[in-house]
Amino acid sequence: MRSTARISTAAASALALAISGLILGVSAGTAQASTCSRAYLPLPDSSCTPGAYNPAVTQSTIGSTICVSGWTSTVRPSTSYTNALKAQGITDYGYSDTSMSDYEEDHLVPLELGGAPKDPDNLWPEPRYGSPTAYSKDSVENKLKTAVCDGDITLSAARNAIRTDWTTALQVTGIG
Template identity: 65%
Template sequence: MRSPHRLASAATAIALAAAGLILTTGSAHAAACSQSHLPLPDATCRPGAYNPTGTQPTIKMTICVPGWTKTVRPPVSYTAPLKIKQIGEYGYSDTSTADYEEDHFVPLELGGAPRDPKNLWPEPRYGDKLAASKDPVENKLKLAVCDGTVKLDAARSAIATDWTTALAKVGIG
């Protein structure tokens, strides 16, 4: 009889291969990215990336269109294996995928690159700055960009510097 751990490992390997990703032997425990920047990703591993269609001149046709992010959001079949790989890269001792949100460092709401691994990272759902706490910040910044209160580059810079202070940095609350 096969052990549940072996079946899970095989399923992980298949999911990674289907997404074009490889988890090398031992990399699940060898941290290449630092957790010391939490609640932010390690910028050397995940510097963020922009969607070339989401720019200041195109915001009324892209990010400011209701439902636009749904049209560019990558499917779980892509993000789930990437999350598994990146949990290993961060060396998280908790490897339960349910405890992480595969988050866009530069949010889709602000024209972040949907599928670029440099813009996706496993953000913990635990701690004093929960992953879900970032969503209202993203939404407020998007509204400010779309109503002309804040320029897109300023919103992106503020959230990429530190999402916990981004609203204050651009002067909105």
């Protein structure tokens, strides 16, 4: 699991290198030593990205948090924060493609379902290529949020389904 202390130091270094165009000194197309497995793609390695929740979002607070239009923009971390984690995650996952634009620094438990905004355990570099992709997950997140806000499923059921496997979350919750 990626520790917060390690990420903080690594993230600062990665950001400085990313800004200078040297993502950890590795050129595009060069394989890296990885600490996280890509074997689960399109899902993250749960030992590196187990997911985390925002304690302010509970079933009893959804009416003043996730179900309020625009609420996620109030908690979304800045790209200066997430880009540093993305650069480190690209290394941790050993992606040979080190182009930052080919990944979305994604929340495993989405902000739309009360995922922890800045917790490194909830963020990972999700590829924008392949099948399914980061774009596919976005529609799942939105459908689950709508179902939670409409009272069709509980917040806990939506979170558990997406945290376990977002590719089956709609079917597991009966939304799909």
